[in-house]
Amino acid sequence: MNIIYILDLIGTAAFAASGAWVGVRKQMDLFGVLVLGAVTAVGGGTLRDLLLGDIPPFSLKDETYIYIAIVVSLVVFANRVKFKTFEKPLLYFDAIGLGTFVVIGTTKALDFQLGLLGAVLMGVMTGTAGGVIRDLFANQVPLIFRREIYASACVAGGILLVALEAVGTGRPAAALLAAGTVITVRLLAIHYDWALPKS
């Protein structure tokens, strides 16, 4: 159990909670809430593994992820009446997960010999694709295509990681700086309500 794995599980729990909460707000039944929780938590990494050819994907190799997602989603469903008060603190855990997921995805893609652009894309996808699938299931335009600095924080972190490794920085330092960048940008964006230019 290293620190990355623990952060990965924390992120998985936070993403599952955000997915399950969308399911609750869309008035889905218990099964729908569980699926939204699980898909949000492991969807990004699973899609990444399909594209990298690492089959079966991480989420089917180590079932801890899906067990966590199911338990968290059940907790959200059971406490749905008073869950609204947890929305704000959840954003902080979500940011930790985002930074961790981007670093895991980007480094894995580099290890699979992808190019620099491909590695950044896989990092961004690991952090964001679960939420995109969640929004498709909830029949809404994915949130990250519309507002806030969320995917942009992932792009910044992914580019930084790839650039640091390209100039010879060791993996641990590069990963730490990249994850820190994603989390910092994301938290600043929440605090100052930053957004990208819109159409």
Next chain:
Amino acid sequence: MNIIYILDLIGTAAFAASGAWVGVRKQMDLFGVLVLGAVTAVGGGTLRDLLLGDIPPFSLKDETYIYIAIVVSLVVFANRVKFKTFEKPLLYFDAIGLGTFVVIGTTKALDFQLGLLGAVLMGVMTGTAGGVIRDLFANQVPLIFRREIYASACVAGGILLVALEAVGTGRPAAALLAAGTVITVRLLAIHYDWALPKS
């Protein structure tokens, strides 16, 4: 031609009809109706095969499935004015397909050395993912996330199969009992209008 294969083809035809019928009701053109029929029929098993790494997926290895889906969808399209009367009987064939798909998916995942949770998930996915893609294409929140006992019947059957094999029951008996459970739960749910708790 064994009995599982015949049931599989019956389920494929029933799923294709339900998909094509959604396409008709959403006023799609002929191409849209064909795609909805085909995707509903083979989408779940194809996604399962992608995740298990059995490539090309069953639907591209044995083209019988897609030929059946196309022919059935054409028949639904040609008879769209009077198809409404077939909605009720279609539910029975759909239930047979559901039980068969769950058993095929769960046993295949076990044969591919997935864990118990993963095997149940693959069974449920084989039975339900085609309908989820159908609903995404029709721009509606997937039906199985909202009401009725449909996915839950799959979950029950998948868990039963995995449990029976874990205690040493032979594949044929376990498969038969699991498929029977899915079909029975599904038909009882239709008859008594059962549903899961909602958000």
Next chain:
Amino acid sequence: MNIIYILDLIGTAAFAASGAWVGVRKQMDLFGVLVLGAVTAVGGGTLRDLLLGDIPPFSLKDETYIYIAIVVSLVVFANRVKFKTFEKPLLYFDAIGLGTFVVIGTTKALDFQLGLLGAVLMGVMTGTAGGVIRDLFANQVPLIFRREIYASACVAGGILLVALEAVGTGRPAAALLAAGTVITVRLLAIHYDWALPKS
């Protein structure tokens, strides 16, 4: 640099522009516009490669495609106020891309030993799946399921190519005739406002 590769890049640019333009009209932010452009451009071929087992997919092996898609999407976003005047000419480049994509997908599937139906499906998917994902992201029923001769032009081209190769026609001649068919049918459909029968 052969002629197919150049046509492929032209098609990629045209598809990216059409995707980015949907993102703009749906009032997405810059990130959303980039994703819609990229997914429309490479989504069909990427899904084909996943199903054929050619991993990583073409879009991650040769990053030229995604670089083009990003640059084109940026240009569309920057010129969004006056882009409307380019809608009509874009249709012609889109038709060239469509013909090229169908030929590339169908021949690749044949080279991967798929059956005749599977080869046609892979060709049609290469030409159309990017646009389907674009429409899912934009939260609308995919355009090609509703109106116009678009997918049908792909089906015609794919069937012609498979039939020509089956009777012994060489690859270059078969590819040229098939691509020409897709482009001609598509342009005639635009000019005469052809559509398939609707539900």
